[in-house]
Amino acid sequence: MVDEINLKEQKKDVLENKLSFEELKRIVDNAFDEIFVYDNNYNVIYVNKACEKHYGMKPSEIIGKTFWKLEELECWHPSVLPMIYKEKRRMTIQQKSYLGETLTTTAVPIFNENKEIEFVVMSVRDGINEISVVRKELEENIDNKKDTYDFHEHTTDLSGNRIIFRSKQIKELLSLAKRVAKVDSTIMIQGESGTGKGVIAKYIHKNSNRKDRPLLTINCAAIPEDLLESELFGYSKGAFTGAAKEGKVGLIELADKGTLFLDEIGELSPSLQAKLLHVIQDKQFIPVGSREIKNVDIRIIAATNRDLFEMVENNKFREDLYYRLNVIEIDIPPLRERTEDIVALSNYFINKFNKKYKYTRFISEECLEFLVNYSWPGNVRQLENLIERLVVTSINPMIEISDLPKIFFRDQKSDNDRHLPETFDLAVEEFEKKLITKAYAKFKTSRKVAECLNISQTKASRLIRKYCSSEIK
Numbered sequence: 001m002v003d004e005i006n007l008k009e010q011k012k013d014v015l016e017n018k019l020s021f022e023e024l025k026r027i028v029d030n031a032f033d034e035i036f037v038y039d040n041n042y043n044v045i046y047v048n049k050a051c052e053k054h055y056g057m058k059p060s061e062i063i064g065k066t067f068w069k070l071e072e073l074e075c076w077h078p079s080v081l082p083m084i085y086k087e088k089r090r091m092t093i094q095q096k097s098y099l100g101e102t103l104t105t106t107a108v109p110i111f112n113e114n115k116e117i118e119f120v121v122m123s124v125r126d127g128i129n130e131i132s133v134v135r136k137e138l139e140e141n142i143d144n145k146k147d148t149y150d151f152h153e154h155t156t157d158l159s160g161n162r163i164i165f166r167s168k169q170i171k172e173l174l175s176l177a178k179r180v181a182k183v184d185s186t187i188m189i190q191g192e193s194g195t196g197k198g199v200i201a202k203y204i205h206k207n208s209n210r211k212d213r214p215l216l217t218i219n220c221a222a223i224p225e226d227l228l229e230s231e232l233f234g235y236s237k238g239a240f241t242g243a244a245k246e247g248k249v250g251l252i253e254l255a256d257k258g259t260l261f262l263d264e265i266g267e268l269s270p271s272l273q274a275k276l277l278h279v280i281q282d283k284q285f286i287p288v289g290s291r292e293i294k295n296v297d298i299r300i301i302a303a304t305n306r307d308l309f310e311m312v313e314n315n316k317f318r319e320d321l322y323y324r325l326n327v328i329e330i331d332i333p334p335l336r337e338r339t340e341d342i343v344a345l346s347n348y349f350i351n352k353f354n355k356k357y358k359y360t361r362f363i364s365e366e367c368l369e370f371l372v373n374y375s376w377p378g379n380v381r382q383l384e385n386l387i388e389r390l391v392v393t394s395i396n397p398m399i400e401i402s403d404l405p406k407i408f409f410r411d412q413k414s415d416n417d418r419h420l421p422e423t424f425d426l427a428v429e430e431f432e433k434k435l436i437t438k439a440y441a442k443f444k445t446s447r448k449v450a451e452c453l454n455i456s457q458t459k460a461s462r463l464i465r466k467y468c469s470s471e472i473k
Contacts, residue, residue: 034124056344191332194381213258235288349387
């Protein structure tokens with residue numbers, strides 16, 4: 001009898017113990033599925049933390065935005081919200097997220113006393129829900145609204161690698177790349193190792209008038225000089241000992257009507273620099289061991305992580321070739337200067353390697369915050385390699401800070417040491433950046449900056465463009 005009384009009292013306590021808003025929010029925030037809520041004016045009034053793995057954005061970056069703004073950012077495709085307001089019923093559709101995931105989204109309208117839509121609540125789940133009701137509704141929606149669900153890929157380069165970004169810098173960079181893709185001017189892509197210079201080169205080619213012709217890539221630093229010449233220009237039969245009897249067609253000729261991407265252009269020898277200059281100026285070249293002049297129609301994109309202008313000043317790179325290559329300059333900012341891309345890239349790589357290795361891994365909020373504050377000397381390439389390692393080696397589904405390699409903690413002994421540069425070059429660059437930004441903030445002109453730092457005005461202008469682009473009007 002006593003037990004029955006106690007049980008009734010416990011039930012009464014549970015019923016009377018209503019959840020506070022903060023308690024309810026904490027519960028929903030930790031739900032596995034994404035919960036998305038719109039008001040009747042298409043404004044996002046709530047989304048839980050699961051949105052990060054789908055769109056690479058934190059809830060604080062989404063809440064308060066309108067549906068139209070999120071659609072402009074291409075967070076997903078296709079959109080279901082306008083159809084909910086039109087048909088005023090629950091709908092389930094299959095979508096693609098910005099990070100390439102397949103999502104099953106169920107949108108439910110909530111009506112007020114006048115039977116008008118007051119809120120729309122969406123439940124978003126990874127993959128295709130196998131529940132028969134959902135499958136049936138999905139099929140009905142696709143049959144009835146087939147034209148509405150045509151999906152187009154977002155910003156994909158020729159190799160199928162998606163360009164994932166959330167930063168203003170990369171948005172502006174891609175806008176510039178798309179504009180210059182339509183002309184045949186030579187382009188110089190500058191950026192640290194691992195920032196994605198090859199990806200941008202492919203993006204330019206894909207958006208050019210030469211997109212149906214080949215894009216050929218050669219790393220000038222990876223091939224010895226004597227071999228590099230024959231690879232670029234080809235050779236005639238019997239040109240040298242060991243040469244193929246029938247000769248060999250070079251990459252320049254193979255890229256005719258297309259694009260030739262020369263990575264690490266700063267490693268070219270003086271003799272090859274002279275021959276390349278002739279190709280750019282006259283659209284002609286002579287294969288090794290031949291006297292035949294060949295005409296070629298190619299667009300050249302070059303890339304380097306070195307300071308070519310400084311190499312010109314030190315007589316290590318031809319000045320005339322530098323200006324021929326540098327008609328249009330594209331600078332890719334390092335990952336540490338566009339930290340808003342780190343969340344999106346991390347979740348994209350998690351999804352990519354989960355698919356590849358058939359794992360189900362997630363990254364904790366604390367670990368993600370750690371990655372955002374890391375210096376990333378190896379940039380996007382280092383981040384991708386790290387995420388692949390974590391997906392493969394982590395024991396638990398949730399990746400924590402403790403799963404990171406030891407190298408990530410070597411500069412964590414004290415707060416003063418936390419952001420020490422990983423290399424001498426990075427240390428020099430950080431010091432250079434501090435000098436230039438401080439001088440430009442004070443003097444506002446390249447001439448005065450040059451006088452203050454005792455450098456040429458040309459060098460001052462280049463460094464101001466590199467480090468102070470956001471301040472230049």
